[in-house]
Amino acid sequence: xxxxxEKEPMFSAKNMGLIKSPIIKDNPITVQVxxxxxxxxxxxxxxxxxxxxxxxxxxxxxxxxxxxxxRNITPxxxxxxxxxxxxxxxxxxxxxxxxxxxxxxxxxxxxxxxxIITNCxxxxxxxxxxxxxxxxxxxxDGIGNGLGYSWILVAVxxxxxxxxxxxxxxxxxxxxPWWNLYELGYKDNGxxxxxxxxxxxxxxxxxxxxxxxxxxIEKN
Amino acid sequence: MQEFISxxxxxxxxxxxxxxxxxxxxxxxxxxxxxxxxxxxGVAVIFVLVITTPVNFLLNKYxxxxxxxxxxxxAFATIDLSFLSFIMFIAVIASxxxxxxxxxxxxxxxxYAQLGIFLPLIAVNxxxxxxxxxxxxxxxxxxxxxxxxxxxxGIGWLLAIVMMAAIREKLRYSNVPAPLxxxxxxFILTGLMAIAFMSFMGIKI
Numbered sequence: 001x002x003x004x005x006e007k008e009p010m011f012s013a014k015n016m017g018l019i020k021s022p023i024i025k026d027n028p029i030t031v032q033v034x035x036x037x038x039x040x041x042x043x044x045x046x047x048x049x050x051x052x053x054x055x056x057x058x059x060x061x062x063x064x065x066x067x068x069x070x071r072n073i074t075p076x077x078x079x080x081x082x083x084x085x086x087x088x089x090x091x092x093x094x095x096x097x098x099x100x101x102x103x104x105x106x107x108x109x110x111x112x113x114x115x116i117i118t119n120c121x122x123x124x125x126x127x128x129x130x131x132x133x134x135x136x137x138x139x140x141d142g143i144g145n146g147l148g149y150s151w152i153l154v155a156v157x158x159x160x161x162x163x164x165x166x167x168x169x170x171x172x173x174x175x176x177p178w179w180n181l182y183e184l185g186y187k188d189n190g191x192x193x194x195x196x197x198x199x200x201x202x203x204x205x206x207x208x209x210x211x212x213x214x215x216x217i218e219k220n
Numbered sequence: 221m222q223e224f225i226s227x228x229x230x231x232x233x234x235x236x237x238x239x240x241x242x243x244x245x246x247x248x249x250x251x252x253x254x255x256x257x258x259x260x261x262g263v264a265v266i267f268v269l270v271i272t273t274p275v276n277f278l279l280n281k282y283x284x285x286x287x288x289x290x291x292x293x294x295a296f297a298t299i300d301l302s303f304l305s306f307i308m309f310i311a312v313i314a315s316x317x318x319x320x321x322x323x324x325x326x327x328x329x330x331x332y333a334q335l336g337i338f339l340p341l342i343a344v345n346x347x348x349x350x351x352x353x354x355x356x357x358x359x360x361x362x363x364x365x366x367x368x369x370x371x372x373x374g375i376g377w378l379l380a381i382v383m384m385a386a387i388r389e390k391l392r393y394s395n396v397p398a399p400l401x402x403x404x405x406x407f408i409l410t411g412l413m414a415i416a417f418m419s420f421m422g423i424k425i
Contacts, residue, residue, distance in 0.1 A: 033249055033250060033403060035246070036242065036245040036246055036249065037243050037244065037245045037246060037346040037350075040242040040245070041242050080314070080343070084310050084314055085307070085311075088307040088311075089307070091306055092303060092304075095303075095306070096303060110357060111353035111354060114305075114306050114309075114353050115243070115346050115349060115350055115353065117306055117310050117349060118310070118345065118346040118349045119346070194415075194418065195239075195241075196239075196410075196411040196412070196415045197411065198242075198411075199407050199408070199411035200408050202407050203404050203407035203411065204408075206399075206400070206403055206404040206407065207400050207404050208399075209399075210404065211398075211399040217398050217399055217401060218402030218403065
Protein backbone atom coordinates (compact mmCIF):
# COMPACT_ATOMS: atom_id res chain seq x y z
CA UNK A 1 0.00 0.00 0.00
CA UNK A 2 2.79 2.40 0.90
CA UNK A 3 4.43 1.91 -2.46
CA UNK A 4 1.16 2.78 -4.15
CA UNK A 5 0.72 5.94 -2.12
CA GLU A 6 4.07 7.29 -3.17
CA LYS A 7 3.13 7.10 -6.82
CA GLU A 8 1.41 9.98 -8.48
CA PRO A 9 -2.35 9.87 -7.87
CA MET A 10 -4.54 9.06 -10.89
CA PHE A 11 -6.20 12.48 -10.93
CA SER A 12 -3.35 14.74 -9.82
CA ALA A 13 -3.35 18.41 -10.77
CA LYS A 14 -0.88 17.70 -13.57
CA ASN A 15 -3.04 14.97 -15.05
CA MET A 16 -6.18 17.08 -14.86
CA GLY A 17 -4.25 19.83 -16.63
CA LEU A 18 -3.82 17.43 -19.54
CA ILE A 19 -7.59 17.32 -19.90
CA LYS A 20 -8.20 21.02 -19.32
CA SER A 21 -5.58 22.72 -21.44
CA PRO A 22 -6.73 21.42 -24.86
CA ILE A 23 -10.25 22.69 -24.17
CA ILE A 24 -9.44 26.41 -24.45
CA LYS A 25 -5.76 27.33 -24.41
CA ASP A 26 -4.43 24.58 -26.62
CA ASN A 27 -7.58 23.71 -28.54
CA PRO A 28 -6.92 21.24 -31.36
CA ILE A 29 -9.09 23.10 -33.87
CA THR A 30 -8.61 26.77 -33.15
CA VAL A 31 -5.01 26.77 -31.90
CA GLN A 32 -3.24 23.66 -33.15
CA VAL A 33 -5.17 23.73 -36.49
CA UNK A 34 -5.67 19.98 -36.46
CA UNK A 35 -8.63 17.97 -37.66
CA UNK A 36 -10.56 20.65 -39.47
CA UNK A 37 -11.51 18.51 -42.44
CA UNK A 38 -14.16 16.41 -40.81
CA UNK A 39 -15.11 19.05 -38.25
CA UNK A 40 -16.95 21.18 -40.76
CA UNK A 41 -18.91 18.78 -42.89
CA UNK A 42 -20.85 17.08 -40.10
CA UNK A 43 -22.16 20.15 -38.30
CA UNK A 44 -25.45 20.77 -40.11
CA UNK A 45 -27.44 18.99 -37.39
CA UNK A 46 -26.68 18.36 -33.73
CA UNK A 47 -27.14 14.60 -33.71
CA UNK A 48 -24.46 13.63 -36.25
CA UNK A 49 -22.15 16.25 -34.75
CA UNK A 50 -22.44 14.72 -31.31
CA UNK A 51 -21.96 11.19 -32.64
CA UNK A 52 -18.90 12.34 -34.56
CA UNK A 53 -17.53 14.13 -31.49
CA UNK A 54 -17.92 10.99 -29.36
CA UNK A 55 -16.35 8.84 -32.08
CA UNK A 56 -13.31 11.09 -32.40
CA UNK A 57 -12.86 11.34 -28.61
CA UNK A 58 -13.01 7.56 -28.23
CA UNK A 59 -10.63 6.92 -31.11
CA UNK A 60 -8.15 9.56 -29.92
CA UNK A 61 -8.14 8.32 -26.33
CA UNK A 62 -7.77 4.64 -27.15
CA UNK A 63 -5.25 4.96 -29.96
CA UNK A 64 -3.18 7.19 -27.65
CA UNK A 65 -3.43 4.48 -24.98
CA UNK A 66 -2.45 1.64 -27.32
CA UNK A 67 0.38 3.58 -28.92
CA UNK A 68 1.73 4.53 -25.53
CA UNK A 69 1.80 0.87 -24.47
CA UNK A 70 3.79 -0.16 -27.52
CA ARG A 71 5.96 2.97 -27.72
CA ASN A 72 9.09 1.21 -26.45
CA ILE A 73 8.95 -1.73 -28.84
CA THR A 74 8.14 0.30 -31.98
CA PRO A 75 11.19 1.14 -34.13
CA UNK A 76 11.03 4.84 -34.89
CA UNK A 77 11.56 4.33 -38.62
CA UNK A 78 8.28 2.50 -39.14
CA UNK A 79 6.28 4.36 -36.51
CA UNK A 80 4.07 6.18 -39.04
CA UNK A 81 2.80 2.91 -40.49
CA UNK A 82 2.31 1.48 -37.01
CA UNK A 83 0.35 4.57 -35.98
CA UNK A 84 -1.85 4.41 -39.06
CA UNK A 85 -2.54 0.74 -38.39
CA UNK A 86 -3.52 1.39 -34.77
CA UNK A 87 -5.76 4.28 -35.80
CA UNK A 88 -7.34 2.38 -38.70
CA UNK A 89 -8.09 -0.53 -36.37
CA UNK A 90 -9.86 1.77 -33.88
CA UNK A 91 -11.80 3.53 -36.64
CA UNK A 92 -12.99 0.21 -38.09
CA UNK A 93 -14.28 -0.76 -34.64
CA UNK A 94 -16.15 2.55 -34.27
CA UNK A 95 -17.54 2.29 -37.81
CA UNK A 96 -18.86 -1.23 -37.25
CA UNK A 97 -20.47 -0.20 -33.93
CA UNK A 98 -22.16 2.78 -35.61
CA UNK A 99 -23.43 0.63 -38.48
CA UNK A 100 -24.86 -1.87 -36.01
CA UNK A 101 -26.53 0.47 -33.55
CA UNK A 102 -27.00 3.88 -35.23
CA UNK A 103 -27.44 3.03 -38.88
CA UNK A 104 -29.22 6.28 -39.86
CA UNK A 105 -26.52 8.47 -38.35
CA UNK A 106 -23.88 6.29 -39.93
CA UNK A 107 -25.46 6.94 -43.35
CA UNK A 108 -25.50 10.70 -42.69
CA UNK A 109 -21.84 10.74 -41.69
CA UNK A 110 -21.00 8.73 -44.83
CA UNK A 111 -17.28 8.90 -45.58
CA UNK A 112 -16.46 11.10 -42.63
CA UNK A 113 -16.19 8.21 -40.19
CA UNK A 114 -13.52 6.71 -42.42
CA UNK A 115 -11.82 10.07 -42.62
CA ILE A 116 -11.21 10.01 -38.86
CA ILE A 117 -8.15 7.96 -39.89
CA THR A 118 -6.56 10.93 -41.57
CA ASN A 119 -7.86 13.34 -38.97
CA CYS A 120 -4.71 15.17 -38.04
CA UNK A 121 -5.69 15.30 -34.35
CA UNK A 122 -4.91 11.61 -34.10
CA UNK A 123 -1.54 11.59 -35.83
CA UNK A 124 -0.67 14.89 -34.18
CA UNK A 125 -1.36 13.72 -30.65
CA UNK A 126 0.29 10.33 -31.19
CA UNK A 127 3.41 11.96 -32.54
CA UNK A 128 3.51 14.82 -30.06
CA UNK A 129 2.39 13.08 -26.89
CA UNK A 130 1.71 9.35 -26.81
CA UNK A 131 5.05 8.37 -28.35
CA UNK A 132 6.94 9.80 -25.37
CA UNK A 133 4.57 9.49 -22.41
CA UNK A 134 3.12 6.84 -20.11
CA UNK A 135 -0.24 5.20 -20.97
CA UNK A 136 -2.45 6.95 -18.39
CA UNK A 137 -1.39 10.55 -19.18
CA UNK A 138 -1.64 9.69 -22.90
CA UNK A 139 -5.19 8.46 -22.40
CA UNK A 140 -6.11 11.68 -20.57
CA ASP A 141 -4.45 13.76 -23.28
CA GLY A 142 -6.57 11.94 -25.85
CA ILE A 143 -9.75 12.61 -23.88
CA GLY A 144 -8.81 16.28 -23.44
CA ASN A 145 -8.13 16.83 -27.12
CA GLY A 146 -11.27 14.93 -28.03
CA LEU A 147 -13.29 17.22 -25.76
CA GLY A 148 -11.67 20.33 -27.18
CA TYR A 149 -12.66 19.13 -30.65
CA SER A 150 -16.13 18.18 -29.44
CA TRP A 151 -17.22 21.48 -27.98
CA ILE A 152 -16.39 23.39 -31.13
CA LEU A 153 -18.25 20.83 -33.23
CA VAL A 154 -21.30 20.99 -30.97
CA ALA A 155 -21.24 24.79 -30.73
CA VAL A 156 -21.14 25.19 -34.51
CA UNK A 157 -23.81 22.52 -34.99
CA UNK A 158 -26.06 24.22 -32.42
CA UNK A 159 -25.94 27.58 -34.20
CA UNK A 160 -26.41 26.00 -37.62
CA UNK A 161 -29.32 23.80 -36.61
CA UNK A 162 -31.22 26.44 -34.63
CA UNK A 163 -30.79 29.26 -37.15
CA UNK A 164 -30.75 27.12 -40.27
CA UNK A 165 -33.53 24.60 -39.76
CA UNK A 166 -35.28 26.14 -36.74
CA UNK A 167 -34.99 22.88 -34.81
CA UNK A 168 -33.14 21.56 -31.76
CA UNK A 169 -32.39 17.82 -31.94
CA UNK A 170 -35.20 17.64 -34.50
CA UNK A 171 -37.73 19.42 -32.22
CA UNK A 172 -39.31 22.44 -33.90
CA UNK A 173 -38.52 25.61 -31.97
CA UNK A 174 -40.44 28.28 -33.81
CA UNK A 175 -43.55 26.36 -34.83
CA UNK A 176 -45.11 25.01 -31.62
CA PRO A 177 -48.67 24.84 -30.23
CA TRP A 178 -47.89 27.98 -28.17
CA TRP A 179 -46.30 30.22 -30.74
CA ASN A 180 -45.66 30.25 -34.45
CA LEU A 181 -43.05 32.73 -35.52
CA TYR A 182 -43.33 31.77 -39.18
CA GLU A 183 -46.80 33.38 -39.28
CA LEU A 184 -45.25 36.62 -38.01
CA GLY A 185 -42.86 36.60 -40.92
CA TYR A 186 -39.85 34.75 -39.45
CA LYS A 187 -37.82 32.78 -41.98
CA ASP A 188 -35.13 30.14 -41.45
CA ASN A 189 -31.74 31.30 -42.62
CA GLY A 190 -31.05 28.92 -45.50
CA UNK A 191 -27.45 30.09 -45.74
CA UNK A 192 -26.69 28.42 -42.39
CA UNK A 193 -27.32 24.96 -43.83
CA UNK A 194 -24.81 25.47 -46.63
CA UNK A 195 -21.22 24.31 -46.03
CA UNK A 196 -19.47 27.73 -46.21
CA UNK A 197 -21.20 28.97 -43.07
CA UNK A 198 -19.40 26.29 -41.03
CA UNK A 199 -16.08 27.89 -41.98
CA UNK A 200 -17.28 31.38 -41.20
CA UNK A 201 -18.68 30.26 -37.83
CA UNK A 202 -15.37 28.61 -36.88
CA UNK A 203 -13.70 31.88 -37.91
CA UNK A 204 -16.02 33.73 -35.52
CA UNK A 205 -15.28 31.24 -32.71
CA UNK A 206 -11.56 31.90 -33.24
CA UNK A 207 -12.20 35.64 -33.19
CA UNK A 208 -14.07 35.50 -29.88
CA UNK A 209 -11.58 33.12 -28.32
CA UNK A 210 -8.55 35.17 -29.31
CA UNK A 211 -9.99 38.43 -28.15
CA UNK A 212 -10.53 36.85 -24.73
CA UNK A 213 -7.11 35.17 -24.63
CA UNK A 214 -4.88 37.77 -26.17
CA UNK A 215 -1.73 35.64 -25.86
CA UNK A 216 -3.04 33.49 -28.73
CA ILE A 217 -3.00 36.31 -31.29
CA GLU A 218 -0.71 35.68 -34.27
CA LYS A 219 2.00 38.15 -35.16
CA ASN A 220 1.84 38.61 -38.94
CA MET B 221 -16.23 10.71 -73.95
CA GLN B 222 -18.86 13.19 -72.89
CA GLU B 223 -19.34 11.19 -69.71
CA PHE B 224 -15.68 11.56 -68.77
CA ILE B 225 -15.67 15.29 -69.45
CA SER B 226 -18.74 15.78 -67.31
CA UNK B 227 -17.21 13.86 -64.38
CA UNK B 228 -13.97 15.82 -64.83
CA UNK B 229 -15.59 19.26 -64.86
CA UNK B 230 -17.96 18.30 -62.06
CA UNK B 231 -15.14 17.24 -59.75
CA UNK B 232 -13.15 20.43 -60.41
CA UNK B 233 -15.89 22.98 -59.86
CA UNK B 234 -19.12 21.58 -58.49
CA UNK B 235 -17.78 18.93 -56.16
CA UNK B 236 -14.55 20.72 -55.33
CA UNK B 237 -12.70 18.84 -52.59
CA UNK B 238 -12.05 21.93 -50.52
CA UNK B 239 -15.03 24.18 -51.08
CA UNK B 240 -17.73 21.52 -51.11
CA UNK B 241 -16.35 18.84 -48.78
CA UNK B 242 -13.57 20.57 -46.81
CA UNK B 243 -11.12 17.77 -47.47
CA UNK B 244 -7.44 18.47 -47.08
CA UNK B 245 -8.14 21.59 -45.03
CA UNK B 246 -5.25 21.06 -42.63
CA UNK B 247 -2.53 21.37 -45.23
CA UNK B 248 -4.67 23.87 -47.16
CA UNK B 249 -4.56 26.29 -44.22
CA UNK B 250 -1.00 25.52 -43.16
CA UNK B 251 0.77 25.70 -46.53
CA UNK B 252 -1.18 28.44 -48.33
CA UNK B 253 1.11 31.28 -47.31
CA UNK B 254 2.88 31.73 -50.63
CA UNK B 255 1.82 30.93 -54.20
CA UNK B 256 5.03 29.11 -55.03
CA UNK B 257 4.92 26.50 -52.26
CA UNK B 258 1.21 25.97 -52.64
CA UNK B 259 1.74 25.27 -56.33
CA UNK B 260 4.28 22.59 -55.36
CA UNK B 261 1.90 20.99 -52.87
CA GLY B 262 -0.95 21.13 -55.38
CA VAL B 263 1.07 19.33 -58.05
CA ALA B 264 2.12 16.69 -55.52
CA VAL B 265 -1.52 16.15 -54.54
CA ILE B 266 -2.58 15.70 -58.18
CA PHE B 267 0.29 13.28 -58.70
CA VAL B 268 -0.59 11.08 -55.74
CA LEU B 269 -4.36 11.25 -56.32
CA VAL B 270 -4.06 10.11 -59.92
CA ILE B 271 -2.05 7.08 -58.85
CA THR B 272 -3.77 6.02 -55.62
CA THR B 273 -7.43 6.34 -56.56
CA PRO B 274 -7.27 3.96 -59.56
CA VAL B 275 -5.21 1.46 -57.53
CA ASN B 276 -7.79 1.57 -54.75
CA PHE B 277 -10.51 1.23 -57.39
CA LEU B 278 -8.97 -2.04 -58.60
CA LEU B 279 -8.63 -3.24 -55.02
CA ASN B 280 -12.23 -2.39 -54.33
CA LYS B 281 -13.50 -4.01 -57.50
CA TYR B 282 -11.57 -7.28 -57.34
CA UNK B 283 -10.99 -7.78 -53.63
CA UNK B 284 -13.10 -5.79 -51.22
CA UNK B 285 -16.67 -5.11 -52.31
CA UNK B 286 -19.45 -7.65 -51.97
CA UNK B 287 -19.26 -10.47 -54.49
CA UNK B 288 -16.00 -9.17 -55.93
CA UNK B 289 -14.09 -12.34 -55.14
CA UNK B 290 -16.23 -14.29 -57.62
CA UNK B 291 -13.24 -14.57 -59.97
CA UNK B 292 -11.64 -16.96 -57.47
CA UNK B 293 -14.49 -19.42 -57.83
CA UNK B 294 -18.18 -19.67 -56.95
CA ALA B 295 -17.43 -20.46 -53.30
CA PHE B 296 -16.03 -16.97 -52.81
CA ALA B 297 -18.89 -15.11 -54.49
CA THR B 298 -20.72 -14.26 -51.26
CA ILE B 299 -17.76 -12.89 -49.32
CA ASP B 300 -17.97 -9.20 -48.40
CA LEU B 301 -14.68 -7.73 -47.23
CA SER B 302 -15.73 -4.09 -47.40
CA PHE B 303 -15.16 -3.57 -43.66
CA LEU B 304 -11.45 -3.86 -44.45
CA SER B 305 -11.51 -1.02 -46.94
CA PHE B 306 -10.27 1.73 -44.56
CA ILE B 307 -7.18 -0.15 -43.55
CA MET B 308 -6.46 -1.32 -47.12
CA PHE B 309 -6.89 2.15 -48.61
CA ILE B 310 -4.70 3.88 -46.07
CA ALA B 311 -2.02 1.19 -46.43
CA VAL B 312 -2.08 1.63 -50.21
CA ILE B 313 -1.85 5.40 -49.87
CA ALA B 314 0.99 5.32 -47.34
CA SER B 315 3.02 2.84 -49.38
CA UNK B 316 2.41 4.58 -52.71
CA UNK B 317 3.44 7.91 -51.23
CA UNK B 318 6.64 6.27 -50.05
CA UNK B 319 7.14 4.63 -53.46
CA UNK B 320 6.45 7.82 -55.40
CA UNK B 321 8.92 9.63 -53.19
CA UNK B 322 11.65 7.10 -53.98
CA UNK B 323 10.93 7.01 -57.72
CA UNK B 324 10.86 10.78 -58.03
CA UNK B 325 14.08 11.05 -56.05
CA UNK B 326 15.87 8.66 -58.42
CA UNK B 327 14.39 9.77 -61.73
CA UNK B 328 13.94 13.51 -61.42
CA UNK B 329 16.01 15.29 -58.78
CA UNK B 330 14.65 18.68 -59.88
CA UNK B 331 11.05 17.69 -59.27
CA TYR B 332 12.10 16.00 -56.04
CA ALA B 333 13.73 19.18 -54.79
CA GLN B 334 10.50 21.04 -55.50
CA LEU B 335 8.10 18.51 -54.01
CA GLY B 336 10.49 17.12 -51.40
CA ILE B 337 9.00 18.28 -48.13
CA PHE B 338 5.41 17.96 -49.29
CA LEU B 339 5.35 14.35 -50.41
CA PRO B 340 5.42 12.72 -46.95
CA LEU B 341 2.78 15.18 -45.73
CA ILE B 342 0.38 13.94 -48.35
CA ALA B 343 -0.05 10.51 -46.75
CA VAL B 344 -2.23 12.14 -44.10
CA ASN B 345 -3.99 14.58 -46.42
CA UNK B 346 -7.69 13.82 -46.11
CA UNK B 347 -8.29 14.70 -49.76
CA UNK B 348 -6.44 11.56 -50.87
CA UNK B 349 -8.27 9.11 -48.64
CA UNK B 350 -11.47 11.08 -49.22
CA UNK B 351 -11.20 10.60 -52.98
CA UNK B 352 -10.84 6.84 -52.51
CA UNK B 353 -13.83 6.72 -50.18
CA UNK B 354 -15.98 8.84 -52.51
CA UNK B 355 -14.94 6.58 -55.37
CA UNK B 356 -16.25 3.64 -53.36
CA UNK B 357 -19.43 5.39 -52.25
CA UNK B 358 -20.42 6.77 -55.66
CA UNK B 359 -19.88 3.37 -57.26
CA UNK B 360 -17.96 4.42 -60.36
CA UNK B 361 -17.91 1.55 -62.80
CA UNK B 362 -15.00 1.96 -65.21
CA UNK B 363 -11.37 2.90 -64.92
CA UNK B 364 -11.94 5.92 -67.18
CA UNK B 365 -14.51 7.40 -64.84
CA UNK B 366 -12.20 6.94 -61.86
CA UNK B 367 -9.27 8.50 -63.72
CA UNK B 368 -11.37 11.51 -64.75
CA UNK B 369 -12.66 11.87 -61.19
CA UNK B 370 -9.23 11.71 -59.56
CA UNK B 371 -7.58 14.08 -62.03
CA UNK B 372 -10.47 16.53 -61.67
CA UNK B 373 -10.39 16.42 -57.88
CA GLY B 374 -6.65 17.02 -57.88
CA ILE B 375 -6.90 20.00 -60.22
CA GLY B 376 -9.76 21.41 -58.15
CA TRP B 377 -7.61 21.15 -55.04
CA LEU B 378 -4.66 22.86 -56.77
CA LEU B 379 -6.93 25.64 -58.02
CA ALA B 380 -8.30 26.24 -54.54
CA ILE B 381 -4.96 26.35 -52.72
CA VAL B 382 -3.32 28.61 -55.32
CA MET B 383 -6.22 31.08 -55.21
CA MET B 384 -6.11 31.09 -51.42
CA ALA B 385 -2.35 31.69 -51.40
CA ALA B 386 -2.73 34.57 -53.84
CA ILE B 387 -5.31 36.24 -51.60
CA ARG B 388 -3.21 35.68 -48.49
CA GLU B 389 -0.19 37.28 -50.14
CA LYS B 390 -2.25 40.40 -50.78
CA LEU B 391 -3.73 40.23 -47.30
CA ARG B 392 -0.38 41.12 -45.78
CA TYR B 393 -1.01 44.74 -46.74
CA SER B 394 -4.42 44.89 -45.10
CA ASN B 395 -5.31 45.94 -41.61
CA VAL B 396 -7.04 42.89 -40.16
CA PRO B 397 -8.41 43.09 -36.57
CA ALA B 398 -5.73 41.59 -34.30
CA PRO B 399 -7.65 38.54 -32.96
CA LEU B 400 -8.63 37.54 -36.50
CA UNK B 401 -5.11 37.64 -37.90
CA UNK B 402 -3.70 34.47 -39.39
CA UNK B 403 -6.04 31.56 -38.83
CA UNK B 404 -9.31 33.40 -38.21
CA UNK B 405 -9.31 35.45 -41.37
CA UNK B 406 -8.24 32.40 -43.41
CA PHE B 407 -11.32 30.53 -42.25
CA ILE B 408 -13.62 33.40 -43.13
CA LEU B 409 -11.91 33.87 -46.51
CA THR B 410 -12.31 30.18 -47.32
CA GLY B 411 -15.97 30.45 -46.39
CA LEU B 412 -16.48 33.42 -48.73
CA MET B 413 -14.65 31.63 -51.55
CA ALA B 414 -16.81 28.57 -50.99
CA ILE B 415 -19.92 30.74 -51.33
CA ALA B 416 -18.54 32.01 -54.64
CA PHE B 417 -17.93 28.43 -55.76
CA MET B 418 -21.51 27.54 -54.92
CA SER B 419 -22.66 29.51 -57.92
CA PHE B 420 -21.48 26.52 -59.98
CA MET B 421 -23.95 24.31 -58.16
CA GLY B 422 -26.90 25.14 -60.34
CA ILE B 423 -25.14 23.87 -63.44
CA LYS B 424 -26.39 20.46 -64.50
CA ILE B 425 -23.91 18.42 -66.49
